[in-house]
Amino acid sequence: METITTSSTSVTKDTPLMTPEKPNEVVENKVIDRDHRGQTVGDVTVENPRMTARNVNVWYGDKHAIQNVNLDIANNEVAALIGPSGCGKTTFLRCLNRMNDTIDGCLVEGEIALDGKNIYDKDVDVVPLRARVGIVFQKPNPFPKSIYENVAYGPRIHGLARNKTDLDEIVHSSLKRSGLFDEVKDRLDQPGTGLSGGQQQRLCIARAIAVSPEVILMDEPCSALDPIATATIEELIDELRKKYSIVIVTHSMQQAARVSQRTAYFHLGDLIEVGPTSEIFTNPKHKLTEEYITGRFG
Amino acid sequence: MTEHTEGHIVRRYDGELAQLRGMVLEMGGLVLFQLDQFVNLLGNSTEKLAKQIIERDNDVNRLDIESHRDVLKLLAKRAPVATDLRTIISAAKVVTELEHIGDELVKVSCLYIDIADSKRPQLDENLLQDARVMGKMAHTMLRGAVDSFDTVNLEKSIHVAQESRELENEFQAALQKLTNYKSLESDNNVSNTLSMVLVINAMERIGHHTKNIAEYVVYMAKGKDVRHVGLDRLFEEIYISN
Amino acid sequence: MSISVLLITLAILTIASYSFGRKRSLSLATVTEKKKSSLHSLPGYYGTLTALWCAIPALLILSLWLVLETSIITHIVSEDLPAEVQNLPESERNLVINRLHNELAGQTFGEPDPILKPAIDHYKRLQQISNMALTVVILAISILGGLYAWSRVSPNLRARNHVEIVLKFLLISSSTIAILTTIGIVLSVLFEAVRFFQTVPLTEFLFGTKWSPQTAIRADQVGSSSAFGAVPLFTGTLLISFIAMLIAVPIGLMSAIYLSEYASRKFRSVVKPMLEVLAGVPTVVYGFFAALTVAPFIRDSGGLIGLSVSSESALAAGLVMGIMIIPFISSLSDDVINAVPQSMRDGSYGLGATHSETVKRVILRAALPGIVGGILLAVSRAIGETMIVVMAAGLAANLTANPLDSVTTVTVQIVTLLVGDQEFDSAKTLAAFALGLMLFVVTLSLNVIALHIVRKYREQYE
CATH class of the missing domain: 1.10.3720.10 (MetI-like)
Structure with a gap:
């Protein structure tokens, strides 16, 4: 393939454009060479970011799972992380609230800051951090408790409610915000595991927002759900965006296209390309991004 | 260029895209043939040629319908994104432009048959000459545009855009010439001149549609919408990396 | 023929009928163009079906025979006992019959009771007849069963389905045995316990606060109170x-x-x-x-x-x-x-x-x-x-x-x-x-x- 020729010396405003003799090679805008992967295509920064990740490297034992990733998470925005399996997108997501701490042999380097404060600093306690950066998992995992207790769990362990009335208020408003309240208001004392898959996932979202987080991480939240339940969750995500920053890992490119404002494409531990979702899905800059989202490899 | 060495994981998708492109090219071939016939028509006005052009339009229309059906099918089935999406959308647009060109040609061919039927005196060779020059230019442009779609050759696209400007100039000149035309007094000449205005106008429209086709090719390859941007910007978009 | 020899013969017959059934299914099968056999089931199923027909009826009859043999023979023999024994009360007649069985098992010493002598001979004779009849009947049933299944082997026979049904019943009967054993244990304990509650009232057992289980041999014995x-x-x-x-x-x-x-x-x-x-x-x-x-x-x-x-x-x-x-x-x-x-x-x-x-x-x-x-x-x-x-x-x-x-x-x-x-x-x-x-x-x-x-x-x- 042609190399990138960024300059175009012969093409300036003064040059008579009508002359058809070759001024230059037509520029190939897709980088293919794997050596060029290191540099992320697109703008990784945003104005006034909620979270910033700088030079993040993650190792699982000897495996270098993430290499030099820089990425900002903006306020009131859904950022989608896409990429083939094992590309490090879930790993990156779990770095954002230090869920990787629970995995043996996982080493995180670099700086991830929440509102300017590095969450990997020694003086940062992981307990309040996880209250500020909530997470929703791939499979709905309600606790074996009642619906009420599931939502009340977070407020209880963080001591957010002074009395029963407060707690009721938090539980109800969280359930309302997750769009589940009307469906379950008559059976708050019944086990959360008795709900349908989509309802369970919304319960998990309610559980996450009950501790008033600033960022919600979602790890393939709809992969175990049917299309209707998926649509409900996607609508909910769009609704939640008004109040929170959301980072979503998804295998469904259509879902990334539907719910996110910014999309980041990971490949073998590298962040290849970041850009506005509409841009990524109509005109990706990087060859790898293009090949992945058009289904040429995966 | 944007051709990928490896195809889609789903091979049928490649096949369907190739089929769509093939349909567009076939349509391009048909319209090119119509245009060629029409240029030949200008001068040795045989009714047979005109009728051929009109008949050939049935095929163009059929391909128009079929390709739109395929476009819808691809959109519904494959949810295309990025280059695939742009290819499909561009194909749909190119098809529409080609269909318009076909329609223009049918329109002027009908006009031609009318002239032949009305036993009016032959068209003035002077007028015909302008139309023929424009027709030939349009033909070259269309060939270039169809080729650029086929091979995704952006240099050809830009060439077409440049030629379109020349055709525009030619059109203006021809109009100017017609306004100053001396022999407008005779009734017959009035109607003949009107017909010629329609013919050169059609040539101009064809040139315009062809330029659009070239611009869709640029969109398909680069993801940049270069319609209504002027030649300078077009040039910039293609030659300057982002 | 002793039972063990009979069982071995039966096993051999079963194995033989398996291979016969299998062979017959193969010889009857026609292979179509698409390399597919016309058989409904795999040949092994035909063999198994034949073997099952050979073994199962024979085994059922055999076990039934062995269960009933003794009581039937005893019954016939006791009918022939002398009149004075016949006229004895029920329990004493049982004693005589017990003695008869002991004689037969060789568990007595000395000369047998002269009254029982003909009965013993009679019993032994009947047992011999029974034994021979058993051999003949079992082998006949086994062979006939095998032949029947063998003759029915045809490409249309749904051998696999038949074998599956038999297997299902085999599994059912196995699980039944476990359940029946449990019930048996409970019942045996229950019957003895009921006998206990006939002497000691249930309420005393359940609510009595003193436990000293002695049984007095004489009424005036020390500590006779239990x-x-x-x-x-x-x-x-x-x-x-x-x-x-x-x-x-x-x-x-x-x-x-x-x-x-x-x-x-x-x-x-x-x-x-x-x-x-x-x-x-x-x-x-x-x-x-x-x-x-x-x-x-x-x-x-x-x-x-x-x-x-x-x-x-x-x-x-x-x-x-x-x-x-x-x-x-x-x-x-x-x-x-x-x-x-x-x-x-x-x-x-x-x-x-x-x-x-x-x-x-x-x-x-x-x-x-x-x-x-x-x-x-x-x-x-x-x-x-x-x-x-x-x-x-x-x-x-x-x-x-x-x-x-x-x-x-x-x-x-x-x-x-x-x-x-x-x-x-x-x-x-x-x-x-x-x-x-x-x-x-x-x-x-x-x-x-x-x-x-x-x-x-x-x-x-x-």
Whole structure:
């Protein structure tokens, strides 16, 4: 393939454009060479970011799972992380609230800051951090408790409610915000595991927002759900965006296209390309991004 | 260029895209043939040629319908994104432009048959000459545009855009010439001149549609919408990396 | 032909009919163009079907024959006995017939009773006839069955379906045997217990507070008064089990939590098997330990603080039993805690819960049904345990709640009642069956409750 020729010396405003003799090679805008992967295509920064990740490297034992990733998470925005399996997108997501701490042999380097404060600093306690950066998992995992207790769990362990009335208020408003309240208001004392898959996932979202987080991480939240339940969750995500920053890992490119404002494409531990979702899905800059989202490899 | 060495994981998708492109090219071939016939028509006005052009339009229309059906099918089935999406959308647009060109040609061919039927005196060779020059230019442009779609050759696209400007100039000149035309007094000449205005106008429209086709090719390859941007910007978009 | 030879012949016939059936199916099959055989089933199924037809009817008849043979022959022979024997009362006639059987089995000495002589001859003759008839009939049925199936082999025969049906019935009958055995055990205990309750009223047994199971031979004998109040036994059992659970549940549960949640993989892989070794120690050895080490230690240390502790105490037995049960609880709990899905932990950590909060509020909660089930199984085990109690808790049926006293348990009393010479019509012996029945009812209901709890609160994890 042609190399990138960024300059175009012969093409300036003064040059008579009508002359058809070759001024230059037509520029190939897709980088293919794997050596060029290191540099992320697109703008990784945003104005006034909620979270910033700088030079993040993650190792699982000897495996270098993430290499030099820089990425900002903006306020009131859904950022989608896409990429083939094992590309490090879930790993990156779990770095954002230090869920990787629970995995043996996982080493995180670099700086991830929440509102300017590095969450990997020694003086940062992981307990309040996880209250500020909530997470929703791939499979709905309600606790074996009642619906009420599931939502009340977070407020209880963080001591957010002074009395029963407060707690009721938090539980109800969280359930309302997750769009589940009307469906379950008559059976708050019944086990959360008795709900349908989509309802369970919304319960998990309610559980996450009950501790008033600033960022919600979602790890393939709809992969175990049917299309209707998926649509409900996607609508909910769009609704939640008004109040929170959301980072979503998804295998469904259509879902990334539907719910996110910014999309980041990971490949073998590298962040290849970041850009506005509409841009990524109509005109990706990087060859790898293009090949992945058009289904040429995966 | 944007051709990928490896195809889609789903091979049928490649096949369907190739089929769509093939349909567009076939349509391009048909319209090119119509245009060629029409240029030949200008001068040795045989009714047979005109009728051929009109008949050939049935095929163009059929391909128009079929390709739109395929476009819808691809959109519904494959949810295309990025280059695939742009290819499909561009194909749909190119098809529409080609269909318009076909329609223009049918329109002027009908006009031609009318002239032949009305036993009016032959068209003035002077007028015909302008139309023929424009027709030939349009033909070259269309060939270039169809080729650029086929091979995704952006240099050809830009060439077409440049030629379109020349055709525009030619059109203006021809109009100017017609306004100053001396022999407008005779009734017959009035109607003949009107017909010629329609013919050169059609040539101009064809040139315009062809330029659009070239611009869709640029969109398909680069993801940049270069319609209504002027030649300078077009040039910039293609030659300057982002 | 003796039975064993007959069975071997039958086996050979069966194997032969398998290969015949298989061959016939192959020879009847036509192969179509697409390389597909016209047979409905694989050839092996035709062979199996033929073999089943050869073996099963023959085996059924054989077992039926063997069951009925003796009684039918005996019946025929007893019809022919001399008139004076015929006229004897029922029970004495049975005695004669018993004698006849003993003669036949060669279990008597000296000359047989002249009255029985013809009968014995008659019996032996009938037995010979029966034996020969059996051989002929069985072989005939086997061969005929095999031939029938063999003749029916055709490409259209749905051999596979037939074989599947036979297999299903085989499985059903196997499971029935297990159930019937249980019912048999219950019934045998039940009948003896009913005989006991004919002499001792149920209310006295259930509510009497004094247990001294003697049966007087003479009415004026010393200590002739006997009492069959089971309450002291059950309180003793409960006391010891309670002490045991008090030891075993916290220690077992906490070690399970440590092992599954906190311990490193390496540590766990060493310690868990070691803990399970505890379960492999024979209960007799625990008994030594209780009687020779723990009980004196408790007595001595009790003496130091001025408590009078009997040398055989409920506490000693309970402690050791608790230690014995620890691996039970820890192993079962460890398994259920490990079965709690990782996603549950992630969910809790994701909300900012600490390790211990996660264990306390989520994991134990999720594992609770399994843990309760494990505990109840351990209780059953404790109640049924005998050896430790015999050696460490003594035999005195005291009605007390003091763990420092010696007590006795149901199982221990059953053992003492049935050990040694005894007659099976005295209340003393029969009392053992009543106790057994009670014990059975208690453990059975515990198990039922355990199962119910496990089932009711089991969360549906996928």
